[in-house]
Amino acid sequence: MSRIRQHIRGTRRLATAGVAVTTATLLATALSPAAHADNRPTRATAMENAASALVAHATSLGLTSAEDTKVRDVIVDKDGTQHIRYDRTYRHLPVLGGDFVVHLKPNGSFRSADRATRKRVSLPSVTPKVSAPKAAGLAVHALRAANFGEKLKHVKAKPELVVDALHGAPKLAWRTNAVGLDSLGNPVARTVLTDARTGAQIDAWDSIETATGDGQSLYSGTVPLETTQSGSSYQLKDPTRGNTYTGDAENKTDLCFFGICFFRAPATLFTDADNHWGTGSNADRSSAAVDAQYGTDETWDYYKNVQNRNGIANDGKGSYNRVHYGNNYNNAFWDDSCFCMTYGDGDGTTFGPLVALDVAGHEMTHGVTSKTAALTYSGESGGLNEATSDILGTMVEWYANSPSDPGDYLIGEQIVRPGFGKTALRYMDQPSKDGNSADYWSSSVGNLDVHYSSGVANHFAYLLAEGSGPKTINGVSYNSPTYDGSKVTGIGRDKVGKIWYRALTVYMTSSTNYAGARTATLNAAKDLYGTGTEYNAVAAAWNAVNVH
Known part of the structure; x- marks a missing residue:
């Protein structure tokens, strides 16, 4: 980023x-x-x-x-x-x-x-023993290994010399961004941290943060849209929300290396003659655009009306969306370099178009995180980064109150298809139901993929909002367990969203781990509500997921 x-x-x-x-x-x-x-x-x-x-x-x-x-x-x-x-x-x-x-x-x-760290920075030298080309080669190797040896095209790597104070004693390191295109022409990227003295890999993580008028949307029914009139037609551009807009990527992909784009997939602004957009089906390319614009609107409104944040960067400026990106692309992502959201159409077997409301809220929250705590996208802080997007993206879905996509504690339930084998990407009440995520903290949680280590914080947020045990909410059955068998009483999702947002923007740093998140949310609860019911509930919910 x-x-x-x-x-x-x-x-x-x-x-x-x-x-x-x-x-x-x-x-x-x-x-x-x-x-x-x-x-x-x-x-x-x-x-x-x-x-x-x-x-x-x-x-x-x-x-x-x-x-x-x-x-x-x-x-x-x-x-x-x-x-x-x-x-x-x-x-x-x-x-x-x-x-x-x-x-x-x-x-x-x-x-x-x-x-983020209390370690004092003092290095004998800032001259690396490992050369930049050597660091680049190691990162390219790591990128290929992370993609199971698949033949990648247009692979590039750019090392940057940094001081790593996140992993033990501060040391000189190369932070290398390696990027390329897979066999379908879709982007892959990995950031690799290499010891600049020995060449040993310190850490590595994926650089694309994933979730994996009116308009007729694919997932949320008919929704209102603020648009811009241009002559006799209308543009899918919202002047009331920082001029956010949605464009067609025309099934193309970016060819960008380290902020320099040799080719950037377009975002051809959608226009319409009568200001009634989409048909609710994939046959009309503007249907997915309706979902994307609606997701941007609801995310903007949630942060402004609930969290008093004026846009993703808190500067009143809108982002933009690109839909129909790539070839059957099973992904959606936020990109700081273009300050934009990008949505693939899915392969139709495991995923449909990835423009669902909670996906939009999730991915744009990555933008908020990058402008605030900037949680490092690996280890426990990476899990907290992903969980932040799940938690606040879920709050966006509840805030929207769409009758076609009512609020729930399931992540990505609208986009999954029977071939995926599950009913959602993730389950906040009991994260392990996806077969990979962690319900509770342990010393090995930080070794999991960040989408799975996020389960601890997701579980905490659900317990804090709704409490433990079986219940049905909006027609969805939940049954949330606790690590110690304790009974947790929820304080409501609105308070959870406010506590987590304040913890993110005021107390968390790039290296915050689960113990630090506990402290940050307790501080946030104290700021907002004092040391009574809410403060004690935060402590109880963390205890229930084994974070002490």
């Missing part, structure tokens, strides 16, 4: 541990009022306050004169409490696990901080 860019950059270089700071200009004072109309600090004020906190608390934050920081995200609570999230570099190299969040009181004074 591309590095996060901001219109206002808060770059800080610490001259000494806790002494002088050279700071880039944020905003001219005349252009930056001290507070919002409701007397809350502005974003710029919060960043200025945080800059002072970095100087005063550099030692406790592990910052040295060899390190720079850059603001990634700013959240100001209604009471004026400020949360400023930073990325870190060491001798100009990105530090994986170097991110941290500074929490400030309403008056701007330091309250606390959350760090």
Whole structure:
């Protein structure tokens, strides 16, 4: 994924541990009022306050004169409490696990901080012993192995030198993105982390995060759509939601390497003569577009109306969708580099078109995660990344309240076909029903594929929302067990969504594991509801999935 860019950059270089700071200009004072109309600090004020906190608390934050920081995200609570999230570099190299969040009181004074890692970064050299071409070759080999030796086309790899502080003592490493096309012409990608001294593989993960008017959709019936009139026709473009739009990829795929696209599958904007879109069948290419646009609308509205987030990047700008991507492509994915959602049509045997509402909510939530905690897509943090998309994507489905696709705790139930052999991709009440996912935490959970290690957090979220034991909700039967045989009483899905979102955006970092997620959600529950019923329920639900 591309590095996060901001219109206002808060770059800080610490001259000494806790002494002088050279700071880039944020905003001219005349252009930056001290507070919002409701007397809350502005974003710029919060960043200025945080800059002072970095100087005063550099030692406790592990910052040295060899390190720079850059603001990634700013959240100001209604009471004026400020949360400023930073990325870190060491001798100009990105530090994986170097991110941290500074929490400030309403008056701007330091309250606390959350760090992805507490390890101090100090390397004898930033000159690698393993060459960049060697790292690229190792990553290509890993990509081929991950695709079972399938012959791949147009394979490329681009190494980037980084400091790895996520896996033990900080070390110099190559982070290499390897990409290619499979035999059907669909994209495959893998990020490989290699020790720059020894050539040993430290970690590897898939780089494509998967889930695997009015319009007649494939899955949600007839839905309302906000469109744009252009002359005598209409465009499937929503001016009320940041100009989000949906286009036809024309069954083509991208040929992009490391942000440089030799060919990008199109997103030819759908148009219509009468502003009544689709027929509800695959025969009309705009039917899938209706689902995609509807999914974008509902996801936008959920985050804005429930979480007070103005778009995926919280900047009011809309994303766009591409449907009919690739050849029988069994996938859907969010891509930061185009700030867009992409949907395959499925092979018709295991999956239908992947434009279902909870898939849309899931994939676009990957965009939200990348703009906030940026949970690393491997190990326990990778499971939490996937679970975040499952949990908040499920909240989008409940929020939409579609009579044709009512809310449930099943992931992807609309897209699966009989050839898949199961009724859904994942089951939040008892994740192991899919045959692979973990119901409870164990020391080996981090070794699972991230779509399966996510089961622990999915199970936690279900238990926290609905409680344990058998029940039927919206016509779906659930029976959620607990690790210790305890009985858990739910607090309702709305509170769960708010607790998880605040934990993600305020307390989690790139390296958060399950123990850290427990702490983050307890902190979030305390912020939102105090230390009573909700706080205790969060603790009980984590206990019930063996996270202590």
